[in-house]
Amino acid sequence: MTPRHPPAGAGRLLIRNLAQVATPSGQSAPLRGAALGETDVVEDAYVLCADGRIEAVGRMSDLRPLAGDVEELDGRGSAAIPGLVDCHTHACFGGDRVEEFSLRAGGASYEELHEAGGGILSTVQATRAAGEDGLREAVRRHRGWMLRAGTTTFEAKSGYGLDRTTELASLRAIDAEGGIPTYLGAHTVPQEYEQADAYLDFVVTEVLPEAAQVAEAADVFLEGGAFDVEQARRYLEAARNHGLQLRLHADQFTEAGGIELAIQLGARSVDHLEATGDEGVIALAASKVAAVVLPASALFLARPMAPARALVDAGAAVALATDFNPGSAFCESLPIVCSLACTQLKLSPQEALAACTVNAAHVLDRADRKGRIAPGYDADLVLLDAPDWRYLAYHLGGDVISAVVQAGAPVWQR
Ligand code: NIG
Ligand code: FE
Numbered sequence: 001m002t003p004r005h006p007p008a009g010a011g012r013l014l015i016r017n018l019a020q021v022a023t024p025s026g027q028s029a030p031l032r033g034a035a036l037g038e039t040d041v042v043e044d045a046y047v048l049c050a051d052g053r054i055e056a057v058g059r060m061s062d063l064r065p066l067a068g069d070v071e072e073l074d075g076r077g078s079a080a081i082p083g084l085v086d087c088h089t090h091a092c093f094g095g096d097r098v099e100e101f102s103l104r105a106g107g108a109s110y111e112e113l114h115e116a117g118g119g120i121l122s123t124v125q126a127t128r129a130a131g132e133d134g135l136r137e138a139v140r141r142h143r144g145w146m147l148r149a150g151t152t153t154f155e156a157k158s159g160y161g162l163d164r165t166t167e168l169a170s171l172r173a174i175d176a177e178g179g180i181p182t183y184l185g186a187h188t189v190p191q192e193y194e195q196a197d198a199y200l201d202f203v204v205t206e207v208l209p210e211a212a213q214v215a216e217a218a219d220v221f222l223e224g225g226a227f228d229v230e231q232a233r234r235y236l237e238a239a240r241n242h243g244l245q246l247r248l249h250a251d252q253f254t255e256a257g258g259i260e261l262a263i264q265l266g267a268r269s270v271d272h273l274e275a276t277g278d279e280g281v282i283a284l285a286a287s288k289v290a291a292v293v294l295p296a297s298a299l300f301l302a303r304p305m306a307p308a309r310a311l312v313d314a315g316a317a318v319a320l321a322t323d324f325n326p327g328s329a330f331c332e333s334l335p336i337v338c339s340l341a342c343t344q345l346k347l348s349p350q351e352a353l354a355a356c357t358v359n360a361a362h363v364l365d366r367a368d369r370k371g372r373i374a375p376g377y378d379a380d381l382v383l384l385d386a387p388d389w390r391y392l393a394y395h396l397g398g399d400v401i402s403a404v405v406q407a408g409a410p411v412w413q414r
Pocket of ligand 2: 090
């Protein structure tokens with residue numbers, strides 16, 4: 001079946017004979033510390049969806065006959081988990097970076113390519129050339145890939161336009177294709193500007209007011225070669241004045257004050273953290289700022305992994321995401337990210353599941369309705385091709401998804 005969009009969202013759907021239904025425990029969000037590792041599992045189970053929401057979850061032996069029209073989905077042999085939530089992607093871009101990938105395989109570094117005007121700037125060229133229809137098509141294609149990997153809710157950032165027209169077109173394309181748009185105006189300084197500050201003047205006065213009509217959050221790349229702490233502060237404060245949530249790419253290559261800034265500004269999240277040391281871990285854990293860890297990006301760039309285990313143990317609100325983009329993480333699969341979380345970050349399957357469902361939903365301010373299989377939540381579910389839900393992380397790169405339900409409608413089946 002090819003992905004169907006938008007989902008029907010009406011009527012009733014009974015998913016029956018499921019080997020397991022697994023969902024992060026509790027009702028609160030974000031989950032921290034020991035609570036991150038708690039999963040409720042119901043064996044031999046059903047899930048009843050009505051009007052796009054979950055109406056009931058229980059054991060097959062407790063299922064009573066249902067009156068009226070009910071569509072049925074046979075879950076025999078499958079474990080169900082909540083629809084996955086990808087809270088950090090760059091899914092709106094033109095072109096590809098396969099040439100750069102080959103150069104990196106030959107030894108060139110990501111930073112060198114960026115400094116030589118390749119990297120992000122080469123995608124900027126291709127994205128500007130794509131036009132709004134082309135961008136919509138690109139997001140639709142990438143959304144299809146994500147859906148087949150079990151992602152039913154995704155955030156996507158602009159940041160490959162860097163001019164007014166393309167940034168606004170990117171945000172509209174993401175929104176139109178069902179994504180949650182984040183304005184990444186401060187991704188890098190485009191070639192037509194010599195100074196980062198002059199570019200930010202333009203961003204803040206000419207683009208941000210309109211971007212804030214479409215986007216839910218603003219994001220900045222805080223790193224040498226992109227924006228420094230004071231530039232990031234100026235951009236984020238302006239975004240906050242327009243009512244946007246704040247997010248940061250920080251500590252990807254160097255610790256440059258991103259965590260401190262995120263805490264001072266009350267940011268929703270700080271993402272990457274591959275270079276974060278002990279002090280950063282402790283500061284983040286004591287704050288409300290979520291730590292979004294992106295192991296596919298660290299793997300793709302052969303960089304050290306973020307200290308996710310230490311962050312969880314210290315009590316930080318840890319979420320996992322793909323960072324899907326053409327340069328540093330050409331990977332749309334949260335199941336692969338969960339495998340990396342368990343094998344490289346030393347998280348348990350339970351922690352990985354919560355980090356890319358309820359905690360990711362928290363980053364996107366949707367934890368009241370996304371990320372759990374429980375009555376009242378949106379009926380977004382993934383059926384795995386295995387009777388044990390831990391295959392999500394266990395089957396590394398495997399064909400692990402057998403069906404995806406979005407808003408109470410089967411939108412993809414193998
Ligand atoms: O999150 N680090 C900055 N931005 C993206 C990569 C962008 C690109 O390489 O195209 C990231 O890794
Ligand atoms: Fe990113």
